[in-house]
Amino acid sequence: MKITTILPVYKNHVLFINNLKKNWQFIKDTELIIIDDASHEDIAARVKKISADIIFLENKKNLGFAKSVNKAASYARTDLIMLLNSDVQLIDNSYITAIQYFEHNPKIFGVSFLQIEKHQDLVGKNQIAFINGLIRHNKAVDLKAGDTAWLEGGSMIVRRDYFENLGGFDQLYAPFYWEDIDLSYRALKHGFKLRFEPGIKVFHNHQSTIGKYFSRSQIKRISYRNSFIFTWKNIHDRKLIFQHLMLLPFNIIYMLIRKEIEFSLGLIDAIRLLPQIIKKRKTEKKNMVIKDKDILKKVSDYV
Incomplete structure (x- = not known):
């Protein structure tokens, strides 16, 4: 090869x-x-x-x-x-x-x-x-x-x-x-x-x-945005998505208390991309073979 x-x-x-x-x-x-x-x-x-x-x-x-x-x-x-x-x-x-x-x-x-x-x-x-x-x-x-x-x-x-x-x-x-x-x-x-x-x-x-070429704040904002894109696009387990949405307000408040404004800005940036994310989410759900819970159970143990 x-x-x-x-x-x-x-x-x-x-x-x-x-x-x-x-x-x-x-x-x-x-x-x-x-x-x-x-x-x-x-x-x-x-x-x-x-x-x-x-x-x-x-x-x-x-x-x-x-x-x-x-x-x-x-x-x-x-x-x-x-x-x-x-x-x-x-x-x-x-x-x-x-x-x-x-x-x-x-x-x-x-x-x-x-x-x-x-x-x-x-x-x-x-x-x-x-x-x-x-x-x-x-x-x-x-x-x-x-x-x-x-x-x-x-x-x-x-x-x-x-x-x-x-x-x-x-x-x-x-x-x-x-x-x-x-x-x-x-x-x-x-x-x-x-x-x-x-x-x-x-x-x-x-x-x-x-x-x-990018400020620390810009880098953090992009990283947070992309973490939301990843979750909304790839996580299809209903229990996990429900938990994500229910805890999101608390995570926003927690990050604001820590003065991590980039978390909220990244969230807003991700919401702007929601139509594209949903489209890709449907495609990924159609093609997946292994469930989220099975993957996360395994990959969280690589310590």
């Missing part, structure tokens, strides 16, 4: 080119697709200096992470797709070992890597839980190889055909955050498996681009 590496980039070209040069020795034998999300920083010329074989795509206007990756994936010609964010550095070519999981188990949707954050925190294995009416996502304490609740969108390998059959990343989450959690949850509801492999390590300078 062969791999296509997809590198989405938005501005911050110095960081991106530096990481591309460091990663090149490990990914030069893969099909490499770079998609520039309207950075307007003449990244194409810098990329071609590294290799003329790199497939370079450039959006005329900013489309966000999800739509950019989906566009790049449509150009891929291999069985597997590896996604690397512009702030990720490979340590070696150990990602090749992930191929064995796809070859031996057709239920494997994707494999997530161990990320070494800038303060040496280790992440990559995750859990999801439904607590007090809200979906919560956290890193797992146990970083042993095995199942994970969601794949890290900036350092993972997925089957291209499964990715495309699920419609790729949902563009409702633009410009960023929750796309990978949403994709992973949909994969689980379709009966696929998600694996975490700590033997594949990368360095990750988290929010090095997002934090440079």
Whole structure:
């Protein structure tokens, strides 16, 4: 099985080119697709200096992470797709070992890597839980190889055909955050498996681009909005939805007391997208194989 590496980039070209040069020795034998999300920083010329074989795509206007990756994936010609964010550095070519999981188990949707954050925190294995009416996502304490609740969108390998059959990343989450959690949850509801492999390590300078071009308040607002989109679109268990709606006023008040105004603003932003969310909700309900309660019971135990 062969791999296509997809590198989405938005501005911050110095960081991106530096990481591309460091990663090149490990990914030069893969099909490499770079998609520039309207950075307007003449990244194409810098990329071609590294290799003329790199497939370079450039959006005329900013489309966000999800739509950019989906566009790049449509150009891929291999069985597997590896996604690397512009702030990720490979340590070696150990990602090749992930191929064995796809070859031996057709239920494997994707494999997530161990990320070494800038303060040496280790992440990559995750859990999801439904607590007090809200979906919560956290890193797992146990970083042993095995199942994970969601794949890290900036350092993972997925089957291209499964990715495309699920419609790729949902563009409702633009410009960023929750796309990978949403994709992973949909994969689980379709009966696929998600694996975490700590033997594949990368360095990750988290929010090095997002934090440079978006304020902390904007980032929190978008994240809260997307958490509502995720819940309204993907949670079909009536008991859980009822609990979510009944506790929502209390959660709003609680967040206001904590001066988390972004929670309420994110809620308003999500309500504006309700017609689109409902349409997608109906589609997901029609296609699901595994029930919410069964998934949440399992993925909340990845500690």
